[in-house]
Amino acid sequence: MAVALPSFLTAIMIMSRLMAFIGITRNNDMSSKLQALDIAPKLSYDPSAIESASQDFGHIVKAVPQAVLLPSSPWDIASLVNFSYSNSVPFSIAARGNSHSVNGQAMAKNGVVIDMTSMKNGNGTGIRIANYLYLTVGGTLSNAGISGQTFRYGPQISNVYEIDVITGTADFVTCSPNNNSDLFYAALGGLGQFGIITRARIPLEPAPKRVKWVRMLYTDFSDFTRDQELLISKNGRNDNKALNYLEGSLLLDQGSLDNWRSSFFPPQDQPKIISLITKFHIVYCLEIVKHYDGQTKTTVDKDLQQLLKGLSYLPGFMFEKDAKYEEFLNRVHSEELKLKAKGLWDVPHPWLNLFIPKSKISDFNDGVFKSIVLQRNITTGPVLVYPMNRKK
Ligand SMILES: Cc1cc2nc3c(=O)[nH]c(=O)nc-3n(C[C@H](O)[C@H](O)[C@H](O)COP(=O)(O)OP(=O)(O)OC[C@H]3O[C@@H](n4cnc5c(N)ncnc54)[C@H](O)[C@@H]3O)c2cc1C
Structure with a gap:
């Protein structure tokens, strides 16, 4: 049966390396005024x-x-x-x-x-x-705040009740969708150009104790994006059975799996993953997370199996981890510490974020991922692919 999908966008994040510096001058007059x-x-x-x-x-x-x-x-x-x-x-x-x-x-x-x-x-x-x-x-x-929860809640800036802003004329303004809304929508996503946010009222939810954390590999980009879209179309709902996090990434043929996102994979499975990448040069990784706690401990595995049913990942290339919520939340920091130890964190990081409509995502894979990112070997940094609903 065909699944009717809402209109999708995919956010792509690409980090790379490059270097340039601009010059420096001093203003002693201003310094003395500041000291007064x-x-x-x-x-x-x-x-x-x-x-x-x-x-x-x-x-x-x-x-x-x-x-x-x-x-x-x-x-x-x-x-x-x-x-x-x-x-x-x-x-x-x-x-x-x-x-x-x-x-x-x-x-x-x-x-x-x-x-x-x-x-x-x-x-x-x-x-x-x-x-x-x-x-x-x-x-x-x-x-904006884009992440693996954006498919459910929209970007972070769509989840704000109210902010306090100090404007360029030093006025204190409290704003919300119904109160000083021009400033509210300008300051959110405004890179600090419309004022300084000094307070934000945002919705929070109780943190779970643990997560089931799954990564699945694909060599076919259409299977990968179809599964991403299928998962977000089924999981927009706010109930206990829904997915909590969904992300995608690229594994590129760069001679080893030793990049900042690879430690998730069990060491004994890494040789077969490397062989897969060597053979296909580009492998797509779909990552999902389901929260659970004492109450949902007995049902989480069944719920997860239900969510994975019908997906087209490569047989034998699904990897699951049971982790504390803090470990999942701190996953980037653990990799940061490893890169810092090798002197590879404080390096230039050009970074490109793009929103691609569903109709062009396949062309993007051929023209950019395969022909530029892979062929020209332009990055050793992460390339992330987040599916999201345009309506959020
Ligand atoms: C390892 C890493 C992972 C990341 N992961 C994600 C991710 O998953 N999703 C995502 O969306 N982004 C992500 N980012 C990007 C991140 O959102 C941006 O880099 C952003 O700049 C936030 O960083 P910061 O809080 O340090 O703010 P800064 O870089 O210090 O500031 C960002 C901008 O906001 C302005 N600003 C800061 N505070 C205020 C304020 N109170 N009022 C008004 N303006 C202010 C600054 O002037 C600047 O223009 C990641 C970045 C890194 C390095």
């Missing part, structure tokens, strides 16, 4: 703070600020913004979460960077957020 402000004790000129605020995860752009503000309240931020606004020559201000941007978006050349993580003990938006736990609420709400 009431927030002066919270401004840091420490070389290590300046150096850290001059770069980001991308390591492509470098822009040196005059100072770094460590605010303990939104009023400290408003005081700085007000000073810049009323200055004869306003200077740049950038909010910085954990600086996981890739192209200098959280930098302020010759200006002041606001380290939002210094507000994490209050009601600030510098606190960490799930999926990759080292991103911040403010940083992801200023981008």
Whole structure:
């Protein structure tokens, strides 16, 4: 029987390596004016703070600020913004979460960077957020927040009740879909260009204790995308039987399986996975997660089998892991630690996010994945493929 699918989009994330730097200048006049402000004790000129605020995860752009503000309240931020606004020559201000941007978006050349993580003990938006736990609420709400749960809930910015924003004129504005909605929709996904988010009211749900975590391999791209679409069309619902997480990725023929996402696979199965990749050069990996706890422990395996029924992954290439929820949440960080130990984390990271309509995803596989990413060997970083519903 044919399944009627809603219209789909696929988000693709590609990370690679490249290097470039831009120049540096200093403004002593501004520094002395900053030192006269009431927030002066919270401004840091420490070389290590300046150096850290001059770069980001991308390591492509470098822009040196005059100072770094460590605010303990939104009023400290408003005081700085007000000073810049009323200055004869306003200077740049950038909010910085954990600086996981890739192209200098959280930098302020010759200006002041606001380290939002210094507000994490209050009601600030510098606190960490799930999926990759080292991103911040403010940083992801200023981008979009796409992950393996987007098929169910939409991006993070579609899940916000209300935010407080300090505008460029240093006004405090509370906004929501029904209240100052222009600013609400501009600040969400606004890369900090419409104001600084100092509070966000977002829905939360209880964390499960454990997860069933499954990866399945495909050599046929149509089977892979058809299964992704089938799974998200069946699992948009909010009940206990639905999938909790779905992601896709590419395994490329690069001589070994030693990349930052490979440790999931049991060591004894790695030779046969490497042979598969060597033979087909590109293998598609579908990853799903089902949460469970004490109450659902006895039914989770049956529910999982039900979800996997009818999928077309390669026989013998389905791998399952039972893990603590924290281990799943911290999976990127564990790989980060391994790369750091090899000196491979603090390298340039060009990063491309694209939304591809369902009608073009097959052309994209042939023209980009096979003919560019694989043939020209342009990345050793992850290439992720998230299916999502356009209506979310
Ligand atoms: C390993 C890794 C995994 C990732 N995984 C995902 C993922 O699964 N899904 C996803 O969507 N993204 C992911 N990202 C990308 C991430 O969302 C962006 O890099 C983003 O920049 C968030 O990082 P950050 O919190 O450190 O914010 P920063 O990089 O510090 O800031 C991001 C932008 O937001 C602005 N900003 C920060 N705080 C505020 C604030 N309070 N008010 C207004 N503007 C603010 C900054 O000025 C900047 O423009 C990942 C990044 C890395 C490095």
